[in-house]
Amino acid sequence: MASRVGVLAALSMLGVLAGGCGSSAANPAASAKAKQRFLDSVYGQAPDVGTYRTGTQLVSMAQAVCTDLSSGASVQEVADRMPLVEGNNPLPATDLGVVIFSAVKVFCPKYDKLISG
Numbered sequence: 411m412a413s414r415v416g417v418l419a420a421l422s423m424l425g426v427l428a429g430g431c432g433s434s435a436a437n438p439a440a441s442a443k444a445k446q447r448f449l450d451s452v453y454g455q456a457p458d459v460g461t462y463r464t465g466t467q468l469v470s471m472a473q474a475v476c477t478d479l480s481s482g483a484s485v486q487e488v489a490d491r492m493p494l495v496e497g498n499n500p501l502p503a504t505d506l507g508v509v510i511f512s513a514v515k516v517f518c519p520k521y522d523k524l525i526s527g
Contacts, residue, residue, distance in 0.1 A: 444516055445469050451512040456505040463501065472513035479521045485510065 449465050459468065471492065478488045488510060493500035501509065514521050 448472055448512050448516040451516060452508055455512070456508040459501065459505045459508065462499065462505065468509060471509050472517050475510050475513040476518035476521070479514070479518060479524065485524050 445465075449468060452459055452468055463471070474492075474495070475488055478491065479485070483491070489506060492506055492510075500506070511525055514525050
């Protein structure tokens with residue numbers, strides 16, 4: 411329960427901080443440029459995330475976020491599911507919030523209303 415609250419708090423805070431950010435990239439398997447924008451966003455907001463995941467792993471997580479949202483999952487469901495698929499070393503709640511937020515902003519901005527609410 412505490413980690414859910416942490417993720418939601420992180421997403422709320424990030425929504426306020428990055429209110430004007432956005433992207434036209436719609437495909438999670440997008441260009442190298444989109445992947446770099448995503449990684450720059452994640453590393454800029456959660457510099458420690460590199461100690462937990464590689465860039466490739468973070469992009470895979472972002473793709474999973476967009477896939478889950480396109481399947482009708484809520485942001486809360488996505489946040490709850492990620493630690494289950496990550497295994498023994500899940501990201502801290504704040505870093506997970508950053509990954510979800512950045513994934514939506516860069517790879518699937520049509521779901522922006524779900525995190526900017």
